[in-house]
């Protein structure tokens with residue numbers, strides 16, 4: 001297990017050296033995107049429209065933040081991760097088309113995403129579920145908000161972050177998936193637990 | 200006793216706002232200690248990282264008086280109303296207005312949605328929300344507990360109507376299977392409330408209320424205390440670990456409750472609470488004195 005501090009734009013080389021269980025902290029720019037923003041970004045791509053931000057080398061954070069406006073300035077109050085599996089539908093295309101290097105969320109992602117990460121050189125960083133204050137503290141500035149018509153949680157927030165983390169690499173760019181490994185082990189332990197309880 | 204000012208709407212309102220603010224920004228001592236111990240005892244690196252982040256987040260939330268998690272939950276109150284207390288009819292109203300005020304002042308995330316129109320009321324109140332559980336007790340004081348309950352852990356709560364023939368063995372297997380199915384979803388480490396008997400509604404109600412018992416208070420019934428320990432060890436042998444990233448700390452505690460059952464039914468309810476196990480209580484005495492029971496208030 002090693003700890004890495006990454007700066008955006010993150011290169012493919014940067015992500016290829018990461019392995020599951022490594023810890024990363026990100027400084028630079030990350031964007032938030034949930035289902036709706038993923039869907040719209042892919043629509044833009046299909047229609048050959050330019051995205052409002054260049055995502056190459058950035059990190060996408062599965063998060064619907066609570067943001068307030070103070071003196072005309074956006075301030076992120078809370079920004080915990082949301083469950084990532086919902087984005088499994090879109091993430092492989094997202095990685096392929098926009099060259100994002102890190103996906104941040106909670107709960108892990110499935111086979112399709114794991115495959116795309118291996119092929120294009122991206123990783124999944126698990127952020128502690130519910131740790132909203134920790135996340136908000138690392139967000140230094142809201143650079144812009146795009147697609148606000150989708151609603152505050154669904155909009156694409158472009159955030160400037162400093163040492164955003166800790167993120168545990170749970171899917172690496174070599175096809176390893178920590179959540180799947182854990183699930184396999186849990187399945188193996190099930191019978192032992194039954195035995196011990198005499199059930 | 201004309202001077203009996205106990206259930207003055209304003210006092211209840213102020214106390215309830217304070218309780219909500221305390222609950223979402225600061226964990227009770229027993230939960231804090233359990234998380235600290237979990238951090239010391241966890242052996243997996245990934246698990247330790249998660250627990251450290253939880254502890255850091257907890258401290259930061261407390262220091263900055265910010266909600267520890269963006270999901271400030273659906274608001275549930277448990278009220279122990281002294282039979283001699285005056286003005287009990289005002290409490291329900293005061294708790295609703297306090298919920299509205301706390302939503303603005305703390306702030307809390309609006310979490311009350313109409314299931315048909317999908318419209319969010321925006322102030323955390325709605326039909327049966329906040330829900331109030333009433334208990335009439337002797338005396339003239341009133342004890343109010345609030346439990347803001349997050350959605351992630353709520354979504355994996357289950358009720359099983361298992362075969363009475365399987366009995367306690369069936370119960371144990373059901374709990375283990377439920378924990379394994381839930382996996383990373385309820386933001387482990389969790390607290391489990393397990394209740395058996397009563398009937399479908401009663402089992403779940405008891406399971407959830409069991410989550411209010413402090414973690415360092417074992418079951419007063421020695422047989423149930425033993426069962427709690429057994430289930431605790433079983434859940435922590437699954438290997439799910441903090442946030443499902445693997446490790447030995449999947450639960451912080453298991454609380455068992457029971458009611459007598461119908462000969463033909465064996466309801467088992469498992470209620471999950473996440474690491475953000477938020478609760479706060481206060482007692483309002485007949486002279487209007489307020490005592491906070493779960494948090495230090497200066």
Ligand code: SF4
Nearest residue numbers: 130268349351386473
């Ligand atoms: S399960 Fe608990 S800690 Fe996780 S996001 Fe929901 S309320 Fe927050």
